[in-house]
Amino acid sequence: MSISARFVTLTTAVVATPATTNAAALTHLAGLALFIAQRDEQNRWTFAVHSDVAEAGHCEPQLLEWLADRLPPRATLIGWQIADRVLPPLLDAATHAPATIALHFTGRLARLATGISIDLAVDYGGAGAPSFHDVVAARGIDVTELDEETLFTSWAFGTLDGVSAALAKEAIALWRFWLASTGDAAAGAASATAQWLAGAG
Amino acid sequence: MRSLPSRPTDEHAHNLTVTFDIETIVEDEPQDGSFPPWPRHRPVAAAFLTADWRGEPKFTFDTLVCMPGDEEEFYEQVDGLLPEGITSVTYNGRGFDLRVLQLGAMATHRFDLSGLRTHAQAHRYGRTHCDLADQFSGYGATRTTSLAELCHALQIPIKTSVSGADVGTLWRAGRIADVEAYVREDVAATYILWLYWSAFRASDDRLIAVPLDAFARFIEQMPNLEHLLPFATCPPSLWARPRALFHRIAAARIAAEHRTRREEDERAFSASDY
Numbered sequence: 099m100s101i102s103a104r105f106v107t108l109t110t111a112v113v114a115t116p117a118t119t120n121a122a123a124l125t126h127l128a129g130l131a132l133f134i135a136q137r138d139e140q141n142r143w144t145f146a147v148h149s150d151v152a153e154a155g156h157c158e159p160q161l162l163e164w165l166a167d168r169l170p171p172r173a174t175l176i177g178w179q180i181a182d183r184v185l186p187p188l189l190d191a192a193t194h195a196p197a198t199i200a201l202h203f204t205g206r207l208a209r210l211a212t213g214i215s216i217d218l219a220v221d222y223g224g225a226g227a228p229s230f231h232d233v234v235a236a237r238g239i240d241v242t243e244l245d246e247e248t249l250f251t252s253w254a255f256g257t258l259d260g261v262s263a264a265l266a267k268e269a270i271a272l273w274r275f276w277l278a279s280t281g282d283a284a285a286g287a288a289s290a291t292a293q294w295l296a297g298a299g
Numbered sequence: 300m301r302s303l304p305s306r307p308t309d310e311h312a313h314n315l316t317v318t319f320d321i322e323t324i325v326e327d328e329p330q331d332g333s334f335p336p337w338p339r340h341r342p343v344a345a346a347f348l349t350a351d352w353r354g355e356p357k358f359t360f361d362t363l364v365c366m367p368g369d370e371e372e373f374y375e376q377v378d379g380l381l382p383e384g385i386t387s388v389t390y391n392g393r394g395f396d397l398r399v400l401q402l403g404a405m406a407t408h409r410f411d412l413s414g415l416r417t418h419a420q421a422h423r424y425g426r427t428h429c430d431l432a433d434q435f436s437g438y439g440a441t442r443t444t445s446l447a448e449l450c451h452a453l454q455i456p457i458k459t460s461v462s463g464a465d466v467g468t469l470w471r472a473g474r475i476a477d478v479e480a481y482v483r484e485d486v487a488a489t490y491i492l493w494l495y496w497s498a499f500r501a502s503d504d505r506l507i508a509v510p511l512d513a514f515a516r517f518i519e520q521m522p523n524l525e526h527l528l529p530f531a532t533c534p535p536s537l538w539a540r541p542r543a544l545f546h547r548i549a550a551a552r553i554a555a556e557h558r559t560r561r562e563e564d565e566r567a568f569s570a571s572d573y
Contacts, residue, residue, distance in 0.1 A: 181516060181544060189551045197558035204552035211548045215541040224519035224531055 103137040104173040106210065107272035108180075111151070111244060111265055112187045113253045127158045127191045128253045130165050131265035133273050134173070135287065143290035149266040153256035159195035162188070162203040169206045175215040176276050178230040218276060230268065234275050241271040270295070311386045311429045313497055313506055314352040318388040318490040319380070321345040321396045322482045324467045332464075340399050341365075342373065343470050346482040347380040348490050350510060358517045360486075360524065362479045374404040374412060381414030388493045390446045390485075391432040393423065431492055450488050453495060454534040457488045480526050487530045490514065495535075505546050511536055512543030 111129035131149035138144075150164045165188075177184045188207070192200040219227040227233070231243040242264040252261050274291060277284040323340035347361045361380055365373035377400060381387060389396050401419040404412050421428035423438070436443045450457035469477045491511060498507035515531035518524045530536065 181512060181540065181547075185544065185547065189547065192551055192555065197555060197562050200555035201552070201559050204548060204555050208545070208548045208552045211541075211545040215544055217540060220532060220537070220540070223528075225516035226519040226522075 100139050101136050102139050104170055105135040105176060105273065105276075106170060106173040107133040107176045107269045107276075108184055109177065109265055109268045109272065110184050110187050111249055111261055113154075113250050114246070125187060125190065126154070126253070127161055127187045128152060128249060129258065129261050129265050130161055131262075131269040132165070132168060133266075133269035134168075134170060135273060135291070137287070141286060143287060143294075145291065145294045147266045147269055149262045149269070151253075151258040151262045151265070153258055154254050157195075158191040159199045162191055162195055163199055166199075166203040166206040169210050171209050172213050173210060174213055175210055176272055177215070177217060178272060179219045179225065179227065180215060180217045182225050216276065218272065218279070221279075230271070230275075234271050237275070237278065239271050239274050239278070240267060242267050308426060309424050309429075309434075310500070311388075311426050311497070313386075313501075315350070315384060316386045316388055316493070317347050317349045317380060318486050318493055319345060319347040319392075319396070320389065320482055320485045320489060321399060322463070322466045322478055323399060324470050328467060337395055337398050338402055340395075342399060342403055343466070344475075344478045344482045345373075345377060345400075346479070346486040347377075348486045349380065349385070350490070350514075352510070356510070356513050358514060360483065360521070362483060364475060364479065370403065371407045371409060374400070374407055374409050374415065378404075378409075378412035378414040381418050383414070383417075386427065386429060387418045387421075388429045388431065388489065390489045390492070391430060391443065392428065393421075393430040393433060394443075397428070429493065429496075431489065431496060434496055446485070446488060446492070449492060453492070455488050455491045456484070456529040456533050458484070483524070483527060487514075487518075487527050491530065491533075491535055504542060507535075508539045508542035509546055511539035515540065 109131050110127060113126045113128045115124050115126065117123040129149065129151035131147065133147045134145065136144050148168050150161055152158060152161050188203075192204055195203070217224070219225075219230070222228065222233055229243070231241055234241050235243075242260075244261060244264050249261060252258050274288075277288045277291065321342045322344045323342050325335045325339045325341070327335075327339075329335055342365050344365065345363045347363070349359045349361070351357045351359075361376075363373055363376050397419040400415060404410075404415055418428050423430075423433065431449075432443045432446075433439070435449060447457045449455075466478055466481065469481075491514075494507040494511050498504055515536040518527045518531045
């Protein structure tokens with residue numbers, strides 16, 4: 099099967115730990131999710147969603163390696179506030195990861211970044227946009243909001259199944275939100291997505 | 300043998316710049332609508348966009364208003380926004396803005412404004428001040444054109460709310476906020492034009508993509524700059540955003556390569572006979 103178009107949505111979950119008398123405030127990459135949509139020459143669509151999480155004390159590099167192994171070489175990247183929300187925790191984690199992991203991950207990410215990227219938040223105020231959850235929930239797209247407190251507690255106590263599921267939903271929601279914004283041009287993709295979701299549910 | 304004088308370099312620094320513009324009124328507007336001689340102009344508003352990239356990138360957007368009687372304070376504030384080491388950027392500043400500011404400071408008997416003095420007397424071909432009107436005309440090789448003409452060619456928003464000819468009317472009607480908004484729009488447009496110039500001069504699209512993406516996000520996060528949102532979604536900004544993403548990731552990759560190489564060198568050194 100020859101792929102004629104490939105799209106990737108990417109989302110992250112980040113936990114912030116406040117400053118203490120002995121340590122500065124830090125952010126920790128707690129989870130990642132990506133959704134991959136591919137169309138072949140016969141206009142057939144295939145979909146896959148992946149998510150992974152890391153509890154407190156488990157190193158972020160594992161998440162980076164996990165993501166690097168799943169990032170396709172070339173695709174249109176779709177996200178919400180990519181420059182402000184998605185990219186910074188990834189690059190920060192890479193800065194602190196072992197050099198070989200950082201090199202592998204940034205190489206894969208750089209390959210993806212040579213293609214088109216679409217920040218869905220640009221039309222909603224960009225860096226000043228409301229949360230993705232608020233925007234898509236109003237359009238009836240299924241997404242679970244991860245509030246800071248729930249995320250922090252889940253991360254701290256290692257009860258992350260809910261976080262993983264929420265991230266996967268968000269990655270799918272990014273795709274569905276983008277399809278909705280393209281209107282009739284994406285009718286085929288929207289229909290295929292709906293069939294896939296029905297089969298996966 | 301005596302060395303020949305060489306032209307100073309005009310390779311302006313990129314890491315600390317202030318782009319500014321002033322709006323002025325004249326007491327007696329010419330009936331024929333012509334532009335009055337520059338000494339008759341009195342500044343009423345000025346906007347200064349400082350872009351500091353020496354550490355963590357930072358923008359500050361200062362808007363000054365000059366009410367009658369506040370001239371001395373106004374020129375002092377202008378001077379404070381032209382600190383040592385900064386590169387100032389204007390569109391026709393050498394021909395108008397700096398001339399007006401310099402004359403106005405003299406009129407208030409302020410001869411201690413070293414920042415304003417440095418930029419008002421900057422060498423035409425030097426690094427201190429970049430007059431984009433001069434640069435785009437090839438230092439007079441062709442006739443200077445308007446900022447609007449260049450912005451239209453590059454799809455930079457310009458004169459979206461009012462035009463320069465409206466400033467006097469707005470000012471006299473007490474619509475100070477509209478004058479402030481207008482001067483900020485002109486500065487935003489001039490800044491993006493500077494990024495184009497800077498990147499083309501250095502043959503490096505990082506010099507426009509990264510700062511323009513950062514500028515767009517800065518505008519989006521500042522409630523008082525809502526009127527500048529068209530600059531965050533104009534075609535140049537939409538081009539810059541994914542390009543900036545690529546450059547940030549590429550920089551992280553280079554840093555990872557350096558770290559890998561350093562660790563390999565350290566391992567090799569440790570394993571050697573030294």
